[in-house]
Amino acid sequence: MQYHRPASFAEASDLAAHAxxxxxxxxxxxxxxxxxxxxxxxxxxxxDIKAIDGVRDITRHADGSWTLGVAVTGAxxxxxxxxGREWPGVVEAMDLIGSTQIQGRATPVGNLCNGSPAAxxxxxxxxxxxxxxxxxxxxxxxxxxxxxxxxxGKTSLAQGELISALHIPARGANGGDxxxxxxxxxxxxxxxxxxxxxxxxxxxxxxxxxxxxxxxAPTVLLVEDCARALIGTTLDDAxxxxxxxxxxxxxxxxxxxxxxxxxxxEVAGVLAKRAAKIAYARAKGETA
Amino acid sequence: xxxxxxxxTVNGDTVEYLCDARETxxxxxxxxxxxxxxxxxxGTGDCGACSVTLDGRLVCSCLVLGVEAEGxxxxxxxxxxxxxxxxxxxxxxxxxxxxxxxxxxxxVLVAAKALLEKNPxxxxxxxxxxxxxxLCRCTGYDKIIRAVLDTAAELREAS
Numbered sequence: 001m002q003y004h005r006p007a008s009f010a011e012a013s014d015l016a017a018h019a020x021x022x023x024x025x026x027x028x029x030x031x032x033x034x035x036x037x038x039x040x041x042x043x044x045x046x047x048d049i050k051a052i053d054g055v056r057d058i059t060r061h062a063d064g065s066w067t068l069g070v071a072v073t074g075a076x077x078x079x080x081x082x083x084g085r086e087w088p089g090v091v092e093a094m095d096l097i098g099s100t101q102i103q104g105r106a107t108p109v110g111n112l113c114n115g116s117p118a119a120x121x122x123x124x125x126x127x128x129x130x131x132x133x134x135x136x137x138x139x140x141x142x143x144x145x146x147x148x149x150x151x152x153g154k155t156s157l158a159q160g161e162l163i164s165a166l167h168i169p170a171r172g173a174n175g176g177d178x179x180x181x182x183x184x185x186x187x188x189x190x191x192x193x194x195x196x197x198x199x200x201x202x203x204x205x206x207x208x209x210x211x212x213x214x215x216x217a218p219t220v221l222l223v224e225d226c227a228r229a230l231i232g233t234t235l236d237d238a239x240x241x242x243x244x245x246x247x248x249x250x251x252x253x254x255x256x257x258x259x260x261x262x263x264x265x266e267v268a269g270v271l272a273k274r275a276a277k278i279a280y281a282r283a284k285g286e287t288a
Numbered sequence: 289x290x291x292x293x294x295x296x297t298v299n300g301d302t303v304e305y306l307c308d309a310r311e312t313x314x315x316x317x318x319x320x321x322x323x324x325x326x327x328x329x330x331g332t333g334d335c336g337a338c339s340v341t342l343d344g345r346l347v348c349s350c351l352v353l354g355v356e357a358e359g360x361x362x363x364x365x366x367x368x369x370x371x372x373x374x375x376x377x378x379x380x381x382x383x384x385x386x387x388x389x390x391x392x393x394x395x396v397l398v399a400a401k402a403l404l405e406k407n408p409x410x411x412x413x414x415x416x417x418x419x420x421x422x423l424c425r426c427t428g429y430d431k432i433i434r435a436v437l438d439t440a441a442e443l444r445e446a447s
Contacts, residue, residue: 001310003355029356033333033351033352034332034333037312037331046309099333099420099422100346100421101346101348102351104342104345104346105345105352187420
């Protein structure tokens with residue numbers, strides 16, 4: 001295994017573009033090194049991107065939008081004084097992953113690029129409308145995070161391409177987000193179902209909504225029908241019922257030891273309602 | 289296979305080693321630096337027996353490559369006592385019998401020290417969540433948590 005520590009994303013891209021065999025990028029390593037240690041994936045080329053300038057930075061821009069460097073960890077997001085006030089759902093989703101030790105290394109970019117449909121941070125980022133800059137041999141392109149994973153363990157990134165930054169939109173007025181997941185225990189487990197909701201209100205009426213589901217299909221899903229069930233409503237019982245029905249209808253889950261198809265389908269609706277209530281209360285400024 | 293030359297700081301001392309890119313920081317600490325306090329339990333980041341701090345951040349050293357340690361500050365269990373004087377956490381772990389076989393203990397102590405540096409007055413719930421990544425298969429966790437909270441109380445009185 002060749003180990004590289006490039007000083008720029010262009011150099012990282014060039015190394016990956018010219019590498020043969022299996023290439024992996026190393027940020028926190030909480031998936032890449034587990035797969036290496038378990039002999040699931042042994043890279044021929046490992047490109048450590050943590051020596052690139054700015055990769056540890058959490059930047060809030062003048063317009064209220066945010067840029068997260070690719071090596072920003074869950075712990076750094078949770079400790080940031082302002083990020084979690086504006087995007088509590090995104091920060092809480094990342095914070096659900098693993099132990100304190102894992103939080104010290106794990107990154108949302110890695111969670112995204114690992115391609116797990118059960119990745120906790122991904123539904124929250126999809127709901128928030130997070131975009132990724134992808135650097136490749138032909139320069140940069142900007143991609144919605146929901147367009148990065150294409151199936152379990154697979155992404156839309158071509159050889160030589162890597163994510164070089166994440167962009168969170170400006171929170172703006174009267175907005176709120178939330179992420180909830182179901183696991184059979186209280187800590188340190190993989191989502192059986194995850195739901196991210198991001199809303200904006202005008203008075204009591206929802207004017208914008210994005211709802212994303214995790215662990216119920218081969219990729220995290222952005223569910224337009226869920227958004228339609230919410231927009232124009234005051235999150236009354238009829239809207240909640242329509243939201244739950246839309247969420248359950250979008251599920252294409254697997255049966256496994258952690259949850260059956262029937263269970264995941266039902267819980268997706270239940271969690272969508274609960275997450276929507278939290279996001280709605282946050283959007284109205286009733287809760288933090 | 290090309291070996292990588294790594295210069296890093298462990299418990300305040302500058303150290304150097306040669307390692308293969310696939311070797312973990314845990315392997316390098318144990319096999320090259322003879323710092324065998326950090327233990328390999330699971331080897332995949334689940335059990336916390338290999339906990340160390342890397343630039344002040346609690347991590348599993350089995351999920352850090354030896355080459356990644358270049359230029360970093362690493363603290364291990366070996367740096368916890370000052371000579372013969374035990375760290376208050378170590379003393380309280382003995383008082384409370386918060387260990388049995390001892391394999392998890394170095395990792396628990398390193399993790400607990402990181403907790404008390406960040407939060408000198410943790411609630412029991414906060415301590416339990418913080419230490420959720422340190423698995424003990426002997427004693428259960430009550431004595432460990434009591435020892436950590438008692439240490440926190442003593443350190444607060446002393447400061």
